Amino acid sequence: MKKIFILALLLLTLCCHASAASSIQIDNVTSKEVNNYIVNFITASGQNYILDSATEYGLVFTATHVRENFLGIQVATQQSKLNFTTIQNGNNVVLSISEVATLYYNSGGVDVQPVNDSVTERSLLNMVKQYFNGRYMFGYTLSNKKVDNGYEIQAVEPGFPAELAGIREGDIMVSINGQLTKKIPKKKIWTTDFFNPFLGNPVKFIVKRNRVEKSYTITPKFIPSKYMLDKKTAE
Known part of the structure; x- marks a missing residue:
């Protein structure tokens, strides 16, 4: 029972750590406009992300990848979720981004891994702000x-x-x-x-x-x- 509790606590910690998002304020724009631009950009980028859900408060994109060992044998399936949150604050929008990767092993195990690529996140946020606010x-x-x-x-x-x-x-x-x-x-x-x-x-x-x-x-x-x-x- 103690081991189960520790495992659950570890997974919760990883999930919380992974959800710590980078954010940026985009001026004089609506959440709808920001969401529409992100959807168009991700779709046109040719990446393996599919729009999973869309609300006025944000977007979730999902991508699935195969993970192989050094012999080229599939050992797991990785599901990556890219989360954009848009909060309307007067005439401005606060845009946040975070990513969570979940590994589903062929053996039956599940591993939640935080994706902490602050450089990529900041670059993506800057790109969205640049589109609306210039630079x-x-x-x-x-x-x-x-x-x-x-x-x-x-x-x-x-x-x-x-x-x-x-x-x-x-x-x-x-x-x-x-x-x-x-x-x-x-x-x-x-x-x-x-x-x-x-x-x-x-x-x-x-x-x-x-x-x-x-x-x-x-x-x-x-x-x-x-x-x-x-x-x-x-x-």
Whole structure:
């Protein structure tokens, strides 16, 4: 009996831990609009998620995957549930996301596993907010590979703050706001606290060109979303 109680408590702990969601506020929008956009995006993404339930308060997507051992033999079926919660707060919506993975083993066992990928969650939340509220941009693109202790800048947008400050294609991004880029995975660069794409705060960059480092302090440019432009036109 004691073992059953401990197992139940463990599963409850995992479920509670898994349901701890990341959240973001999206301004001047309704829950219905946010939910519709998420459904369209997930459907068009080509991922294995199917809409399981939809209410005015949120969405649940389910995906099923086969888990195999090192011999390629199926040992379990994994069911992943991606939960979006939308709470209307006046003219704004608070959007939360969490994910729970449940493993159903062929032997009959069940294992609930929390999915704690804060980088992916934050990236997805930022993408939804960006669609409705726009974002600030510097106008450069980093390569995927690290070179010379940083990321190479593979493109610079004409007329954007990065180009106007003097940054050029082929430069090496060494640090952003004092954090060395060689220690940061690329996908995490725009989801960490040192840069918020929804604030227009100046950011300090150290860029290397021909083995010479130079410091830049650049204020990003606000880029309104198509949703905002269409809404303004309608008004």
